[in-house]
Amino acid sequence: MRINNITPNYYNTESHRVSCIVPAYNAVNTLSGCIYGLVNQTYQNLEIIIVDDGSKDGTGMLCDEYAEQYANVRVIHQGNSGVSIARNAGLKQATGDRIFFVDADDEVLPTYVEKLIAEDADWVLGGYQNGAHRIELKNERYNHSEIPRFFLSHFHRLYTTVPWGKLYRTSIIKDQELKFDPRIRLGEDLVFNLNYLLYCNSIALIPSVGYRYIQEGVGAEKYHLHAEEIAYTIRQVDSSADMLRKKYGGASFCCRDIKRTLIGTYPLTRILDGDSEYETLYLKTFPDKDKKYLWNDVLCSPYLRGKRYIKYYIKSYRIAAALHMMRKLLFACCKYYV
Template sequence: MEEKNHYMEDIPIIKQNTLISIIVACYNVEQFLPRCIESIMAQTYKNLEIILIDDGARDNTGNICDHYKTLDERIVVVHQTNGGAAVARNEGIKLARGQYIGFVDGDDYIEPYMYEYMLSAMLTTDAELSVCRYFEDSQEDLKKARTYRKKGLVHIKDDGKAKEIVERGVRLLELTGGEALKEYVEESDKIVIRNAPWNKLYKAELLDEVSFPVQRYYEDILFSAQILSKVRKVAYIDTPLYHYIINRKGGAMGAGLRKEILTEQIPSYHARSELLEEIGRRDLAASHDYMVYKKLLLLYTEARRDKTGEKKKFMEPLAEEIKTCANQMYRVFSCDIADPHQKMRMELFLKNPKFYDLFMDLNEGIVLPLRQKFSGGHKK
């Protein structure tokens, strides 16, 4: 891993001869789509192909796409039967003519210099993939005045009137593919890569043999692992350039526990673990499985504590999945990132889930509050 003191230079319009294709999957996002499209149209990097995929939306999304097509000749619109984000993105990849490809979700938006920065970082490091940090904005946040202060960016909002001050120097890290894959699997907070395709810019050749698995949800889990297992070099921009809208009413990722966790998310985790084994990264496969079992224990606790009873139906299948850890305890909990406390919790669960339930209730209801109180962590 190498850190570069990089100064993102303006790419003059006359030198913007590299085409970037931006694929936007749109489904029932009429309230947010204009902001999304306009943020792409306003990019400082102008040589764009903007592919809007109307994925069978039932609201006014399709008409909005058609309207913006009349305003900007760079926009291509496709209307198709609803098939989900994976199908929409795959269709966009087939149509893309650019040497580089990016993705934006129809309810999100981007900073005006995002793709200028992303491409500049790739050209500087000779990387096949660039990744940036991102903001997490709730709908409530967007209605309030707030100030961001991040490395390389000061973004000030005051009572709905936006003022931007851009410092063009950013922290740029050059990672090998193996280093990036490790940060991704271990879900590093210092180098935030994650599953999402939208905080990345891909060299088009990477997508020649890799596409999104055709499923309704969690399609990016295996996709991102496949991409990162192929790349030689990754440029990481330690500055947030993408605005990811969280907790959107009606949004798929805000739905909490649901059957697709069992039918699509967990199978995707298994497929990703198998991929890591296949490419000879048994160390990362162990770290990956450790992270998965940790999440499953949290999901089990969430299901058990559900007051409505809607989530309790997930307890038994989650418990059965967690019990598969029994035959691989040593492998999973000998990985570099394993926490001894997490191992104790798993052993307790495998011995008797009711003991685990009691421990979690006592720990979170009594032990942690007392620890915070006597450590001075409480607030008056």
């Protein structure tokens, strides 16, 4: 499979070298769109590192074809080890002094890198589009003493907690030996970004929306996370927040909503089957709350989560699944409130 080239409008070719890391696992159906946007960037000084994470669907062969066709594409093949180890492998091989990540099922516009690299900051964040949903950031800049304000204003939003949609300074990652934690299956990017934030002295937000985030389904449920996994991630979040508070003289780095979001990734099906681990995890994390508060918590409530699933199933014409969820949710609610 080959990608038809467009004629890029190259500019500023003597400036920073930028490395793009693309972890790919069984992505043969989406990788072409991802790579098409990358090889046709208007910014020329770019290397693209695709990490084939033990794919079994032909992704590895497709990656090799791109490496043969494009001089700035490199491929790393590894046994299936997960997205964190894949990203870490890419970080180890990156030669650019700026780094960004793109997921293999997402796409970027041709001017994506050009817009990000135009800002000289330790961390540059842009907006994204998910279907008809468009997130466009205001043009803002935060220097060292203002980073606590950046955290309070933005760090509860998706565009700050994910690895994509932003540009990192390589020297910070390598000097501080920052890595994605392979023990975390969901939230590894959030913890990585918190650790990266600890060493940032400047952050720029740009209004450009050059990243197309393609999300399928209600993703968190597929991980079937256990309570201890979520608790471990919460401990890493608390540790990072403590270090940030110390650095900034006790400034507020409240992660309460972040922890609620993490708790809300516990499998709903397990909760509705009567599993008590969920309640135990919530009450241990927030000892000032009770069981009733859990069921009314906007982010964690099994009832509200179930309603979101029902809407998703109906929207995707999965009526049987919607009815099944309705029955389980009704039974669980009656059992709880009685």
